[in-house]
Amino acid sequence: MHRTIPLIANLILLAVVSSTTPQALAEAPPDSLTLESTSCAAGPGDTLQVELWLRNPQQPISGFQAFVQFDPAALTYLGIASCYTKCTGATDPPCGNGPFQLYFPADVSNAGNFSGAQPGELNISGSTGFTGPCAAPASADARIAILSFQVNAGLQCATTSVDFRDWGALSSELSDQGIPVPTSLVATGELTLDGAPPQIACPEDVTVSCQAFPDIGETGMAGAIDDCGEPALEFSDSIAMGEGDPELIVTRTWTATDACGHTTQCVQTITVTPSLGDGDVNGDGFVDGLDVQPMIELMIEGGTPGPAFCAADMNADLQINDADAGLLVSALLAG
Numbered sequence: 257m258h259r260t261i262p263l264i265a266n267l268i269l270l271a272v273v274s275s276t277t278p279q280a281l282a283e284a285p286p287d288s289l290t291l292e293s294t295s296c297a298a299g300p301g302d303t304l305q306v307e308l309w310l311r312n313p314q315q316p317i318s319g320f321q322a323f324v325q326f327d328p329a330a331l332t333y334l335g336i337a338s339c340y341t342k343c344t345g346a347t348d349p350p351c352g353n354g355p356f357q358l359y360f361p362a363d364v365s366n367a368g369n370f371s372g373a374q375p376g377e378l379n380i381s382g383s384t385g386f387t388g389p390c391a392a393p394a395s396a397d398a399r400i401a402i403l404s405f406q407v408n409a410g411l412q413c414a415t416t417s418v419d420f421r422d423w424g425a426l427s428s429e430l431s432d433q434g435i436p437v438p439t440s441l442v443a444t445g446e447l448t449l450d451g452a453p454p455q456i457a458c459p460e461d462v463t464v465s466c467q468a469f470p471d472i473g474e475t476g477m478a479g480a481i482d483d484c485g486e487p488a489l490e491f492s493d494s495i496a497m498g499e500g501d502p503e504l505i506v507t508r509t510w511t512a513t514d515a516c517g518h519t520t521q522c523v524q525t526i527t528v529t530p531s532l533g534d535g536d537v538n539g540d541g542f543v544d545g546l547d548v549q550p551m552i553e554l555m556i557e558g559g560t561p562g563p564a565f566c567a568a569d570m571n572a573d574l575q576i577n578d579a580d581a582g583l584l585v586s587a588l589l590a591g
C-alpha cells in the first residue's frame with residue numbers, strides 16, 4: 257500500500273547570505289527617477305536589463321530627462337533590444353504602456369548618438385503629449401524605458417553599476433510643463449555580474465529513527481559553493497509512506513541560491529523507521545492528562561516526524577490514530 261501524507265511545508269532557512277541584488281524599490285523617495293535591475297543574473301555574454309522608472313510622484317509629471325552612464329569596459333549597450341514604454345506607438349510588450357509619448361531621441365537605440373557623446377553615455381528624455389490620449393501628466397509609478405546591455409567577456413563575478421550623470425549644465429530630473437521638479441536620483445547600485453549557478457552536493461541517503469529524524473546532525477547537511485560568494489542553502493521535504501514495513505520516505509530537496517538568484521538542486525532520500533513513543537506528546541517530561549489534547553490534534557491534523565509525532569506514535573507504526581490514543585489512555589489509567 258502506498259499512502260501519501262500531506263506534503264509538509266517544511267522550508268527551513270539554514271544559511272542566508274546577504275544579497276547584493278538590488279530589488280525593485282519598494283519605497284522610493286518622492287519624485288524619483290530610478291535605474292533598477294531586477295536581477296544581476298547575467299554573466300559574460302548574457303543580457304543585463306536595467307529599467308528606468310518614475311517613482312512615487314508627488315505632483316503631476318509631464319516630462320523627464322535622464323542622462324545615463326555605464327562602464328563601457330563592462331557593458332555594451334544593446335540599442336535594438338532596448339525600448340521606451342511609450343504611451344502609444346510601441347510594439348513590443350511591455351513597451352506599450354508608459355506615460356510619455358514624445359521622446360528624444362525618438363528611437364531609443366540612438367540614445368548613445370548625441371553631440372559630444374562619450375563611450376558609456378546615453379541621453380534620453382521625453383514628455384507627455386500636448387493633446388490626445390497621452391496628454392495627461394503622470395501621477396503614479398511608471399516604467400519609462402528598458403535598457404539592455406550585454407555583459408562583456410571575462411567579467412564573471414565582476415561588479416558594475418548604471419548611474420545618472422549631468423549633461424553639461426543639465427541635470428537628470430523630472431519636470432512638469434517644462435518646470436524642473438526637485439528629483440531624487442537612485443542608480444542601480446553595485447551589480448554583481450554572475451552568469452553561473454552554484455554547485456551543490458547532497459548528503460548521503462540515510463536511514464534514521466523517528467526520534468532522530470528532525471536532527472540535521474543525524475541526516476546530514478548539503479554543501480554548496482558559488483564562484484561569486486557563499487550561496488544560501490535551504491531544503492523542503494515531501495513525505496510518503498514506504499512500501500512494506502512501516503517506514504516513511506522523506507524526499508528532501510536541497511536548493512542552493514546565489515546572490516543573483518541562480519539555483520541548483522539535489523535530492524536526498526531519508527528513510528525514517530519507527531520507534532516506540534513514550535506518550536509525552538507535549539514534551540514536558542511527564543505522561544499525564546496534558547498529553548491527551550496534543551495527541552488528539554495529531555490524530556486530526558496529522559503530522560510529520562518530530563518530537564511530538566514520535567512521542568505520540570506509541571505502537572511504532574508511524575501513524576497517529578486511535579490505537580495510539582488507546583495506548584495513551586491505558587498508560588494514564590495504569591498510573
Ligand SMILES: [Ca+2]
Nearest residue numbers: 450452482514
Ligand atoms: Ca553564481
Ligand SMILES: [Ca+2]
Nearest residue numbers: 536538540542
Ligand atoms: Ca507530557
Ligand SMILES: [Ca+2]
Nearest residue numbers: 569573575580
Ligand atoms: Ca501509531
